[in-house]
Amino acid sequence: MDESNIPIDINIGKLQDWLVSRRHVHKEWQKNIIAVREKINSAIQDMPAHEDIAALLTGSHINYFHCLKIIEILKETEADTKNLFGRYGSQRMKDWQDLVRSYEKDNLYLAEAAQIFVRNINYEIPGFKKQIAKEEQMQTDCEKKHSDYLKNEASSKSEFMALCKQLGIKGDKIKRELVERLQELPEIYDKIGESLKPLQPAIDLYSAFTKYILGDQASDLLPLLQYVVQHGNTTVYQWSYGEPPLSIEPDPIHIELEDDTQGSGDQIDFGDSAVIDFESADVSAEIDFGDGDAGGEIDWGNIETVTDVTAPDAAPASPAESGMAVRAAGGGARGRDALSVLDCAHTRSRFLDQLLELESFLKMRLCETHAANESQSFSLIEQLPSESAAALGAMLGAVQAAAAALLAPRVAQLHNVKHSPRYVDVLTGQLQQKLSACDKARRRAAREAERARAAADRAAGLRPLLARLLSRTQQLQADIEREISKKYKGRPVNIIGGVKFL
Incomplete structure (x- = not known):
């Protein structure tokens, strides 16, 4: 085999050592390259305006092969300085020709080119690729976070809309809309009272x-429940005294509505200075139900004797049982007496208790009926008017429907808004918290979208730089292989681990 055709394979990791060991470059070549670099820095200060020169001087480390190309360009730009002997009078040309001679001394150019080539392969190109991969990963992560935040926003918005729908409000001015919905309570309670007629058979049973x-x-059972079934949702006054009031004067509810954006800072004033707890059975606190001063005694009208109708075990069904004197000419309903039975927290609670008592009885009788039918055993139900399981089931369904109507979330929430000074703030705070969560998720989603775009822009800006570095490194590899080949009579030279292996 012809020796000139035997390739020379050089591993990139041993390229610089190979050049030193073969005595192509001096071992301490780096000391001499400093002076050359200084000459380059001085020479590039005075360069003609030329596109190719600008391209060579941009984005890369000037090396020997760039100097050769610059000299070729200067042959065109400095052609008018050429004399009869073929020499150039231009100082620019002289500087660059001197640079090339300095590079060629002791093959200094070959050592520097090898160093640049190895650094590009081992550090510069992998660094660019790593940075691009990092930006792409950041873009992916930000896009995922953006999607998650949008889902969170949609979830919070859905919860907000569901709660607003439950309350029957739009959610634009939360507290104001809640207060406006209170006007529906009387009609709701009246409809519930009118729908209780089917409970009479269950009460009779x-x-x-x-x-x-x-x-x-x-004794008389379920007095308040029987009363509402027979008379509907009357005032507490009529339930207490057995006659409708001549006038109804409910306590005014003073609600100071501020900007809804202030959230829990809004307060509801249910009186001049009184603090009313409608959930408590004890009304011994000082309450102003009329024109008297705050802290005055309760004015019940011309009543000779009054029993404590708020005691836990008291359930007056009539004026005679309660010990109250019936007003012959009637009177005016004021304060709590002006509220309806289902609206007043105290009577509402008693009504629900009696409704639950009736429900429990029907469940017991229904279970007993099923057990008696299965075992054919004696049952107390045989001593009563015959009630089939279907009839008992219908009675139970009617009772449960009445309880569900009164305990419906919307009705319960509106009731609490009216009777609890702080509940409206709590409910408003919950709704505003949902809106705040929506806004926070929206802002975070926008921020992540911006970060994703920024990362994509940075990655897009790095890709052309990487492509240019790859191209110049590939060209540098070809130049090094060609120069080494010249020293071995044209034998092919292959640098293993170069650009094509990346």
Whole structure:
């Protein structure tokens, strides 16, 4: 085999050592390259305006091969300085020709080119690739976070809209809309009171059962429930005294509405200075129900004797039982007496308790009926008017429907808004918290979208730089292989681990 055709393979990691060991470059070549670099820095200060020269001087480290190209360009730009002997009078040309001679001394150019080539392969190109991969990963992460924040925003918005729909408001001015919805409560309670007629058979059955068990000891059962079934949702005054009031003067509810954006800072004033707890059964606190001073005694009108209707075990069904004197000419309903039975927190609670009592009885009788039918055993139900399981189920369904209507979330929330000074703030705060979560998720999503765009822009800006570096490194590899080949009579030279291996 012809020796001139045997390739010379040089590993990139041993390229510089190979050049030193083969005595192509001096071992301490780096000391001499300093002077050359200083000459280059001085020479580039005075360069003609030329596109190719600008391209060579931009974005790369000037090396020997760039100097050769610059000299070729200067042959065109400095052609008018050429004399009869073929020499150039231009100082620019002289400077660059001197640079090339300095590079060629002791093959200094080859050592520097090898160093630049190895640094590009081992550090510069991988660094660019790593940075681009980092930006792309950041873009992916930000896009994922952007999607998650949008989902969180949609979830919070959905919860907000569901709660607003439940309350029957739009959500633009939360507290104002909540207060406006209070006007619907009387109509809602009246409809509930009118829908209780189907409960009468269940009440009759419960009364018959109780009389059968207790005999003469049985007292009137479920007085408030029976009253509402028969008379509807009247005022507490009519329930207490057995006659409708001549006038109704409910306590004014003074609500100071500020900007809804202030959230829990809004306050509801239910009186001049009184603090009313409608959930408590004890009304011994000082309450102003009329024109008297705050802290005055309760004015019930011309009543000779009054029993404590708020005691936990008291359930007056009539004026005679309560010990109250009936007003012959009637009177005016003021304060709590002016509220309806289902609206007043105290009577509402008693109504629900009695409704629950009736429901429990019907469930017990229904279970007993099923057990009696299965075992054919004696049952107390045989001593009562016959009630089938279907009839008992219908009664139970009517009771449960009444309880569900009164305890519906929308009704309960509006009731609390009216009777609890702080509940409206709590409810408003919950709704505003949902809106705040939406706004926060929206802002975070926008921020992540901006970060994703910035990362994409940085990656896009790095890709052309990487492509140019790859191209110049590939050209530098070809130049080094060609120069080494010249020293071995044209034998092919291959640098293993170069650009094509990246």
